[in-house]
Amino acid sequence: xxxxxxxxxxxxxxxxxxxxxxxxxxxxxxxxxxxxxxxxxxxxxxxxxxxxxxxxxxxxxxxxxxxxxxxxxxxxxxxxxx
Amino acid sequence: xxxxxxxxxxxxxxxxxxxxxxxxxxxxxxxxxxxxxxxxxxxxxxxxxxxxxxxxxxxxxxxxxxxxxxxxxxxxxxxxxxxxxxxxxxxxxxxxxxxxxxxxxxxxxxxxxxxxxxxxxxxxxxxxxxxxxxxxxxxxxxxxxxxxxxxxxxxxxxxxxxxxxxxxxxxxxxxxxxxxxxxxxxxxxxxxxxxxxxxxxxxxxxxxxxxxxxxxxxxxxxxxxxxxxxxxxxxxxxxxxxxxxxxxxxxxxxxxxxxxxxxxxxxxxxxxxxxxxxxxxxxxxxxxxxxxxxxxxxxxxxxxxxxxxxxxxxxxxxxxxxxxxxxxxxxxxxxxxxxxxxxxxxxxxxxxxxxxxxxxxxxxx
Numbered sequence: 001x002x003x004x005x006x007x008x009x010x011x012x013x014x015x016x017x018x019x020x021x022x023x024x025x026x027x028x029x030x031x032x033x034x035x036x037x038x039x040x041x042x043x044x045x046x047x048x049x050x051x052x053x054x055x056x057x058x059x060x061x062x063x064x065x066x067x068x069x070x071x072x073x074x075x076x077x078x079x080x081x082x
Numbered sequence: 083x084x085x086x087x088x089x090x091x092x093x094x095x096x097x098x099x100x101x102x103x104x105x106x107x108x109x110x111x112x113x114x115x116x117x118x119x120x121x122x123x124x125x126x127x128x129x130x131x132x133x134x135x136x137x138x139x140x141x142x143x144x145x146x147x148x149x150x151x152x153x154x155x156x157x158x159x160x161x162x163x164x165x166x167x168x169x170x171x172x173x174x175x176x177x178x179x180x181x182x183x184x185x186x187x188x189x190x191x192x193x194x195x196x197x198x199x200x201x202x203x204x205x206x207x208x209x210x211x212x213x214x215x216x217x218x219x220x221x222x223x224x225x226x227x228x229x230x231x232x233x234x235x236x237x238x239x240x241x242x243x244x245x246x247x248x249x250x251x252x253x254x255x256x257x258x259x260x261x262x263x264x265x266x267x268x269x270x271x272x273x274x275x276x277x278x279x280x281x282x283x284x285x286x287x288x289x290x291x292x293x294x295x296x297x298x299x300x301x302x303x304x305x306x307x308x309x310x311x312x313x314x315x316x317x318x319x320x321x322x323x324x325x326x327x328x329x330x331x332x333x334x335x336x337x338x339x340x341x342x343x344x345x346x347x348x349x350x351x352x353x354x355x356x357x358x359x360x361x362x363x364x365x366x367x368x369x370x371x372x373x374x375x376x377x378x379x380x381x382x383x384x385x386x387x388x389x390x391x392x393x394x395x396x397x398x399x400x401x402x403x404x405x406x407x408x409x410x411x412x413x414x415x416x417x418x419x420x421x422x423x424x425x426x427x428x429x430x431x432x433x434x435x436x437x438x439x440x441x442x443x444x445x446x447x
Binding site: 062064 | 300
C-alpha cells in the first residue's frame with residue numbers, strides 16, 4: 001500500500017512528509033530544529049501530548065502552536081526558531 | 083527594636099517609597115510587613131506609570147510623582163519599559179472629547195500630543211479599523227511593581243533601615259505592637275497598609291475595589307504603547323461594576339490585559355464572567371487579541387476611598403500617626419510623590435503640592 005504524502009513549507013523550504021502525522025513528527029522527519037529557550041538552549045518535544053509546550057512553532061502565521069497536537073495539512077507554513 | 087524615627091506599617095509600593103525617602107532624609111526607619119515585600123495589591127497591579135485625568139488633585143499628584151520615578155527606572159530589575167501611553171478614542175468619542183482630554187492633560191503639565199486617525203494606525207496597526215484617533219503621552223511607561231518595591235526597601239536597608247516580618251496589631255502611644263506581642267518604639271508611624279487600613283485606622287474608610295488582569299504568552303512587537311480607552315476615568319468613577327480597555331506590552335513581549343472594577347468583593351478569586359466582559363471590551367479595540375494564548379489571570383483589591391483620593395497626612399486625633407493609603411488604581415504611579423509629600427510634611431517642610439485634597443481630616447468632620 002502506498003502511503004500518501006503532503007507538501008509543507010518549513011522555514012521557507014518546501015518539504016514532502018507523510019500525511020496524517022503531527023507537525024512535530026514532520027519536523028523530526030525533515031530534521032528541522034524546534035525551539036530555542038531565552039538562554040539560547042535548543043528545545044524539542046518532551047511529552048508529545050500537549051502539556052510541556054516545548055514543541056511550539058509558528059504554524060500558518062499563528063505563534064505558539066503545539067506541533068505535537070497539530071496534524072500536517074497540504075500547504076501548511078511552519079516556522080521554527082533557528 | 084527601639085528608638086526609630088519612623089515606623090512604616092505595610093510595605094507595598096507606597097510603604098516602600100515612604101521608607102526609602104525617609105531613610106534618605108536621615109531618619110532611622112523600621113518597616114513592618116508580614117508578607118512578601120509588595121506582595122499584596124502591588125503584586126497584582128498593572129504597574130503603569132501614567133497620569134490619569136480623573137480628578138485634578140489626583141492628576142497633579144500623578145504628574146508630580148511621575149517625575150520622581152526617573153530615579154528608579156534605570157535599575158534592570160524594575161523592568162521599566164518606556165513604551166508611552168496612547169489614549170484611544172472609541173468610535174463614539176467625537177473630536178471635542180479628544181480635544182478635552184488633551185486639554186486636561188496639558189493643563190496639568192503633561193506633555194501630550196493629539197493623534198489623528200492616520201497617525202493612530204501608524205503607531206498601532208493592530209487596532210480595529212474605524213477609530214477616530216487619540217492622545218499620545220510619550221514620556222510614560224510601565225514597571226514591575228513588586229521588584230520596584232524590593233529595590234526601594236534594599237536602598238532603605240542599605241542606609242540602616244530595618245525590616246520586621248510581622249503584623250502590626252495595634253498602634254500605641256509611642257509606636258506599634260506586633261503580632262508576637264513585642265512593641266516597636268518610634269517617634270512617628272506611617273500606616274501604609276492599603277486595603278487593610280481599617281484594621282488599624284477604622285475611622286478612615288477603605289473600600290476594596292476588585293480588579294482582574296490577564297497576561298498572554300510572548301508576542302513581541304505587536305503592541306508598542308500602553309493602550310487605554312480615552313474615557314478610562316469614567317470606569318474609575320462608575321460605582322457599579324465596570325470594565326475598561328487597558329492593554330500593555332511588557333518587556334517580555336507578553337501583553338497584560340485589563341481592566342475591571344467592582345466593589346463588594348473582598349477576595350481575590352477570579353470571576354470568569356467579569357474576565358469575559360473585560361476581554362470582550364479589549365477585543366473591541368484589538369480584535370487580534372482573541373487568537374492569542376493567555377497564560378494566567380488573577381485579581382487584586384485596590385484600596386479605594388469614598389472620594390477616590392488617597393489619604394496622605396497626619397491622622398486627626400492620633401498623635402504621631404500618619405497615613406499614606408487609599409490610592410485605588412494609581413498606587414504605583416503616585417508612590418514616590420506620596421512618600422515625598424508625607425515625609426516632607428513630617429519634617430515640617432512646605433509641601434510642593436497643596437495637600438488639602440488628600441487630608442485624612444476631610445472625611446472626619
